[in-house]
Amino acid sequence: MSWKVPLTELTVPEEDVEAVMDCLRSGWLTMGPRTAAFEDAFADWLGTPFAVSVSSGTAGLHLALAALGIGPGDEVIVPGFTFVATAAAVRYVGGDPVLCDVTSAHEPLIDPDAVAALITERTKAVIAVHFLGYDAPILALRELCDAHGLALVEDVAQALGATVDPAGTKAGTVGDLGVFSFFAKAQLSVGEGGMVSTPREELADRVRLLRSHAMTSGTWDRHLGHAATYDVVDVGYNFRLDEARAAFALSRMSRLDADIEARREHARHYRRALRELDVAVPFDDEAVERASHFAFVVLTSDRSERDRLRAVLADDGVQTTWYPAVTQLSFYRGLQKVPKSEDVAARHFALPISASLGAGDRAFVVDSLRAALVATGRA
Amino acid sequence: MTTTLPQIPLFDLRFDPEDLEAVAETLRSGWLSMGPRTAEFEQEFAAHLGCRHVLAVSSCTAALHLAYLAAGVGPGDEVIVPSYTFVATSAAARYCGARPVFADIVGQHDLSIDPDDVAAKLSERTKAVVAVHFAGYPAPVDRLERLCAEAGVALIEDAAHAPSASLGGRRLGTYGLAGAFSLFSNKVLSVGEGGMVATDDGEVAERVRLLRSHSMTSGTWDRHTKRTDTYDVAGLGYNYRLDEPRAALALARLPRLEREIELRRELTRRYRRALRDVPGIEVPYTDEAVETSTCYVMAVLVPAQARDAVREALLTEHAIQTSLFYPPTHLFSAYRDPATDLPETELASSREITIPLYPHMTEEEQDRVVQALKLEVPQ
Numbered sequence: 001m002s003w004k005v006p007l008t009e010l011t012v013p014e015e016d017v018e019a020v021m022d023c024l025r026s027g028w029l030t031m032g033p034r035t036a037a038f039e040d041a042f043a044d045w046l047g048t049p050f051a052v053s054v055s056s057g058t059a060g061l062h063l064a065l066a067a068l069g070i071g072p073g074d075e076v077i078v079p080g081f082t083f084v085a086t087a088a089a090v091r092y093v094g095g096d097p098v099l100c101d102v103t104s105a106h107e108p109l110i111d112p113d114a115v116a117a118l119i120t121e122r123t124k125a126v127i128a129v130h131f132l133g134y135d136a137p138i139l140a141l142r143e144l145c146d147a148h149g150l151a152l153v154e155d156v157a158q159a160l161g162a163t164v165d166p167a168g169t170k171a172g173t174v175g176d177l178g179v180f181s182f183f184a185k186a187q188l189s190v191g192e193g194g195m196v197s198t199p200r201e202e203l204a205d206r207v208r209l210l211r212s213h214a215m216t217s218g219t220w221d222r223h224l225g226h227a228a229t230y231d232v233v234d235v236g237y238n239f240r241l242d243e244a245r246a247a248f249a250l251s252r253m254s255r256l257d258a259d260i261e262a263r264r265e266h267a268r269h270y271r272r273a274l275r276e277l278d279v280a281v282p283f284d285d286e287a288v289e290r291a292s293h294f295a296f297v298v299l300t301s302d303r304s305e306r307d308r309l310r311a312v313l314a315d316d317g318v319q320t321t322w323y324p325a326v327t328q329l330s331f332y333r334g335l336q337k338v339p340k341s342e343d344v345a346a347r348h349f350a351l352p353i354s355a356s357l358g359a360g361d362r363a364f365v366v367d368s369l370r371a372a373l374v375a376t377g378r379a
Numbered sequence: 380m381t382t383t384l385p386q387i388p389l390f391d392l393r394f395d396p397e398d399l400e401a402v403a404e405t406l407r408s409g410w411l412s413m414g415p416r417t418a419e420f421e422q423e424f425a426a427h428l429g430c431r432h433v434l435a436v437s438s439c440t441a442a443l444h445l446a447y448l449a450a451g452v453g454p455g456d457e458v459i460v461p462s463y464t465f466v467a468t469s470a471a472a473r474y475c476g477a478r479p480v481f482a483d484i485v486g487q488h489d490l491s492i493d494p495d496d497v498a499a500k501l502s503e504r505t506k507a508v509v510a511v512h513f514a515g516y517p518a519p520v521d522r523l524e525r526l527c528a529e530a531g532v533a534l535i536e537d538a539a540h541a542p543s544a545s546l547g548g549r550r551l552g553t554y555g556l557a558g559a560f561s562l563f564s565n566k567v568l569s570v571g572e573g574g575m576v577a578t579d580d581g582e583v584a585e586r587v588r589l590l591r592s593h594s595m596t597s598g599t600w601d602r603h604t605k606r607t608d609t610y611d612v613a614g615l616g617y618n619y620r621l622d623e624p625r626a627a628l629a630l631a632r633l634p635r636l637e638r639e640i641e642l643r644r645e646l647t648r649r650y651r652r653a654l655r656d657v658p659g660i661e662v663p664y665t666d667e668a669v670e671t672s673t674c675y676v677m678a679v680l681v682p683a684q685a686r687d688a689v690r691e692a693l694l695t696e697h698a699i700q701t702s703l704f705y706p707p708t709h710l711f712s713a714y715r716d717p718a719t720d721l722p723e724t725e726l727a728s729s730r731e732i733t734i735p736l737y738p739h740m741t742e743e744e745q746d747r748v749v750q751a752l753k754l755e756v757p758q
Contacts, residue, residue, distance in 0.1 A: 191622030
């Protein structure tokens with residue numbers, strides 16, 4: 001039933017467990033001092049003025065678009081190769097997602113030239129997705145958005161800790177808002193959770209307001225006697241993180257850079273090994289050094305080779321996955337054509353990678369892939 | 380503060396060592412997103428309620444949203460809700476594009492929605508009626524069930540306060556098409572943030588199951604356990620998932636729920652005896668109603684013109700924290716409508732003070748609250 005090498009593994013050291021236990025013993029579970037401490041630490045680490053924790057990356061995207069005032073009739077350009085939440089978030093606020101193709105199978109990220117061609121009078125924003133942990137061409141998109149008066153949102157759900165230039169500027173700090181995920185498979189995982197970052201105070205205030213029912217004061221404020229009652233000034237949500245998850249995330253942050261470097265080291269190893277096997281991998285070596293390696297993706301010649309290789313790996317107990325293009329999901333069929341997104345979706349798959357992946361398991365994956373190539377007649 | 384007395388909080392959450400151990404064990408397992416613990420909690424809670432399906436979600440707000448969607452609530456529809464409730468009851472209607480229509484409460488002795496006013500407010504656009512079981516005391520869902528059946532509209536129960544209360548031997552949350560429950564930190568069964576949808580209707584359960592995780596036809600756990608390989612997205616879904624640590628915490632606490640509620644009941648009986656004949660104080664509901672309530676909070680009514688001064692004096696002179704359940708929704712900026720006239724709701728909400736109540740509250744603490752009220756409430 002279980003995999004010999006699962007796609008992701010998570011090791012939770014005792015210091016993280018103790019941080020959560022400490023929070024539970026305190027008896028205070030609603031957004032309070034631990035959430036504030038986590039938000040501060042995250043903003044410092046990211047190098048941006050404001051960070052507001054939320055219940056998930058999806059909730060973060062929703063609130064980012066709501067904070068920008070995007071609504072019915074507005075268009076938001078999103079890549080065709082991303083997790084469904086990017087497009088769904090546009091729908092949540094009543095807007096229309098406009099799908100944009102990726103640059104190529106080798107660089108399966110939002111293509112600024114394609115974005116430029118899709119801008120209309122109704123376009124209000126672009127969501128750049130740093131997919132698989134690799135940085136989208138965010139500096140080019142920033143220029144493009146500035147030239148057209150568009151907002152730029154960075155979907156960093158898969159790319160926490162990726163950088164976008166040689167100076168080490170972190171993904172999520174270039175756009176008007178950056179959205180992060182702490183889902184179980186992410187670089188900083190707590191189960192479910194997310195963060196919205198922004199350099200603009202008014203956007204941070206708006207996200208903070210909307211994440212807790214647009215109430216003018218919170219439970220913690222009232223607990224401290226700071227506020228007797230409250231008004232509700234908009235349609236808000238319950239997108240709060242709780243203290244236990246904030247405590248957990250804060251504890252995990254101390255190892256975040258090392259965890260990302262461990263992922264990067266796995267990626268370098270895989271790339272060297274696959275080069276010898278003559279297996280194509282997307283992205284160039286410089287991009288690998290900037291990326292934070294949510295997933296390690298392999299390219300095949302076509303869908304049937306992908307499926308055959310995956311089947312052999314699965315027989316060996318190696319879990320792999322692949323990401324559909326947005327247009328392959330029935331709810332989003334009939335939107336803009338994104339042939340390059342569909343092409344890469346059809347002929348890629350992802351090998352196990354996580355900070356806890358052991359060198360032995362990694363070698364097993366490579367051996368298994370080598371055998372799969374032989375078994376399918378490729379080598 | 381002009382007093383040095385130890386503060387009596389509004390609520391005070393305490394965990395047992397087995398609660399902590401359950402969370403620690405889950406964290407050490409390394410599997411954090413919805414999986415076996417969530418499934419077990421759902422089964423246990425369904426057994427507790429005596430209903431067919433329970434789906435764990437990220438909050439009661441999310442539960443209400445999904446319950447309304449499952450009932451077919453959409454743009455242009457009306458949902459009849461009490462105003463005397465937390466704003467989420469109404470906000471969830473707005474999420475669906477529907478309009479909340481406010482009904483008044485029964486009276487000062489019973490703060491739940493008035494079926495006669497519901498009947499008067501039914502229109503061709505009404506899609507659902509929402510009953511809130513205030514503080515765990517049953518709204519007249521027996522009458523509302525018949526009324527809704529005759530009108531052909533769905534009854535939804537906002538059972539945020541009532542995870543183990545009953546009416547006529549039947550658990551609250553099982554009368555309507557769906558019941559929405561809360562695991563928020565100040566609740567009777569609390570984990571921080573979380574909620575549940577309960578239903579006997581298989582189609583509603585299936586719809587909620589899809590909608591809580593992006594309308595994806597399979598989940599991460601399914602793929603981990605090799606049940607499925609990929610997924611489709613056939614509609615607009617959300618990330619309303621609970622995660623495993625919170626499910627484990629709820630599961631650990633569930634066996635103690637009845638005992639903790641009995642402690643709340645005993646304290647409520649004692650409050651009622653002590654406050655029964657105090658001039659200027661009215662205590663809603665009856666002694667009999669206490670026996671099947673969860674006694675989530677203790678609401679007392681004082682003369683409206685004295686209410687704010689009494690709260691201020693309780694806090695500053697007696698170190699007693701209080702709250703307001705609830706500022707009425709129809710008076711919030713985001714929901715104000717000059718045509719809405721709810722005299723009983725406005726009267727009760729102008730008189731209400733929520734006084735401290737938690738299972739381990741001592742008689743000494745309770746006596747301090749009673750004495751303070753006797754001293755501060757004008758006769």
